[in-house]
Amino acid sequence: MILVGKVKDILNKYSGNALYGDLSQKFVDSAESPELIVPVIGMQGMGKSTLLNAIIGENILPNEADETTCVPVEIRFGEETRIEVHFTSKPFELLNEHKDLKLYVDNNYNPGNQLGVSHIVVVKKHRFLESGLVLVDLPGVGSLTKNNQETTMRYIKNLCFAIMIIPTVPTIRRMEEIFIKSVWKAFSKVIFVQNIFGESKREVMESIDFNQKVLSDIGQQINISEIDPIIAVNAYDAAYGIIHKHNDMYEKSNLNGLLNHLDSYTSDRREIxxxxxxxxxxxxxxxxxxxxxxxxxxxxxxxxxxxxxxxxxxxxxxxxxxxxxxxxxxxxxxxxxxxxxxxxxxxxxxxxxxxxxxxxxxxxxxxxxxxxxxxxxxxxxxxxxxxxxxxxxxxxxxxxxxxxxxxxxxxxxxxxxxxxxxxxxxxxxxxxxxxxxxxxxxxxxxxxxxxxxxxxxxxxxxxxxxxxxxxxxxxxxxxxxxxxxxxxxxxxxxxxxxxxxxxxxxxxxxxxxxxxxxxxxxxxxxxxxxxxxxxxxxxxxxxxxxxxxxxxxxxxxxxxxxxxxxxxxxxxxxxxxxxxxxxxxxxxxxxx
Incomplete structure (x- = not known):
């Protein structure tokens, strides 16, 4: 779509270096081919990579039990699967197989991001990404290095929608409270996902009640009144279930609850x-x-x-x-x-x-x-x-x-x-x-x-x-x-x-x-x-x-x-x- 008549030229003519006409056209263009960039954030070891593997239905991102992700990884739509490794001081490289991804993103192979990777782009044909959704796996707070901290902070500073992973047992602790309070201010919308690691139903429900109260208290402190209910997901069961065709395990994981929530924000994005x-x-x-x-x-x-x-x-x-x-x-x-x-x-x-x-x-x-x-x-x-x-x-x-x-x-x-x-x-x-x-x-x-x-x-x-x-x-x-x-x-x-x-x-x-x-x-x-x-x-x-x-x-x-x-x-x-x-x-x- 283009601006009618001479509107763009007239707006540019009278707005000097601000170029209102060009900026207006960008607004219209963004509605035609919009991207919804959603970072997944949280403390280290919360299961962010596992959750993303479950969403895309493939075990692409390394997700060992200890701290793993040391650089941001973008997952976006494309007709052909490819992986681009972008560096801070040299041209990007293409990887032939996704198993090589761990050599750059896994802290065990690239300790402290010694290779100087700025970010990685995983392009994949997946129905959930086709609408323009771009998911970003960010290093967990606690595994950030000086080399990648600036990149990670850029995602947090310049986007307004995020998925934040919180624990089930133990519940939100003081340090996590501080992190949530700090980061939440930077976004206009946050979906809180409580990752289940095999706790009993009773433990999960009690944890949700406690964490929801903590979030409510934090929201009052930073003047956020609308807080969506916490979504409990067993990321491991979801990933294992979808990858190994265990439908019952996948359904019980409640990943669909999160996906439906995301759909509600992406379906009418063009009109918005x-x-x-x-x-x-x-x-x-x-x-x-x-x-x-x-x-x-x-x-x-x-x-x-x-x-x-x-x-x-x-x-x-x-x-x-x-x-x-x-x-x-x-x-x-x-x-x-x-x-x-x-x-x-x-x-x-x-x-x-x-x-x-x-x-x-x-x-x-x-x-x-x-x-x-x-x-x-x-x-x-x-x-x-x-x-x-x-x-x-x-x-x-x-x-x-x-x-x-x-x-x-x-x-x-x-x-x-x-x-x-x-x-x-x-x-x-x-x-x-x-x-x-x-x-x-x-x-x-x-x-x-x-x-x-x-x-x-x-x-x-x-x-x-x-x-x-x-x-x-x-x-x-x-x-x-x-x-x-x-x-x-x-x-x-x-x-x-x-x-x-x-x-x-x-x-x-x-x-x-x-x-x-x-x-x-x-x-x-x-x-x-x-x-x-x-x-x-x-x-x-x-x-x-x-x-x-x-x-x-x-x-x-x-x-x-x-x-x-x-x-x-x-x-x-x-x-x-x-x-x-x-x-x-x-x-x-x-x-x-």
Missing amino acids: LLAYAKQHIGEFITEIKTKINKLIEENQMSIDELQRSLDENELEFKQSTEKIELEVEELQLLLKKTSREIKTFSMRIAREQKENLRVGIYHVIDCGVVDGDQLTQAFVDIQNGCVNDAIEQTFDKMDGVMTEIRNKLEEINLLISRESEANYESMIFNNSEAFKFEKGLDIGIKLVGAGGGIWVGAAVGGAIGGPIGVAVGILAMLSVSAISSFLGSTTKKEIVKARARTTKSEIEPYIESFYNTIRAVILDNYKSIEADVTNVMDEYLNSRKEYINSLKAENAQKIQRAYNETESDLRLKELKFDLESLKKAEGEKLWD
């Missing part, structure tokens, strides 16, 4: 996307009509009136820019103050947990455990407990940090919104910037294509959007990224055998490494967020300054045209024609 397209193209048309009416009004002014009007608009925009610059300076001071707080906090937490680790492992040694294997396991167990404590304290700290910074961003957003209401040039500029930031998202227009996604473009109706919306979105990922880094960088090296009198000195380097890791994780994650937010705001302010210069040049051209009556008359006819064309499209249909 066309409704999105109509809404936002309508917003574009309304804005451009306002701009054309303003240009018509200017065209009919005397030269003195026009000059006075243009000077006033330019002055107001300059003054607004100065006010926003002051607010951004305050934001930067807040970020620097918070950085100092995080530095002190990271040292205190790392010191506390280092001492806890030392006390715990020394106690084990004093009790006579000096064998390498036993001591290594004891070290790992005590270390993981310290990591969990550090995560809880860090999450609480980061929650407060995010609230304070977000409040400042909301103040800036309110100032921008009021400016747009009061000044025509500001309205045009801010809307253009909002959609520029929207177009710059990693997965771009597919954000809307995910169905039910939150529009983060123009700040319509006071909603946070544009550069401020992007900054807030960056902020929302702080805790998720921190948790992933914590769990993905714990020390699991083998501790050498030693006698009791020398074991404590042998183990000190590991304890010191743990201290440095905890401190670095907290600092690095905050610094990354601080840099990203600062870059977004700097880009916005630089755009305002560039707009002032372009506004001067444009105003000079308007005055020059005003002196040429013939050119002025032709310009007036062109403006009226374009205005009527938009009105006609608005009243009939926007695309063929």
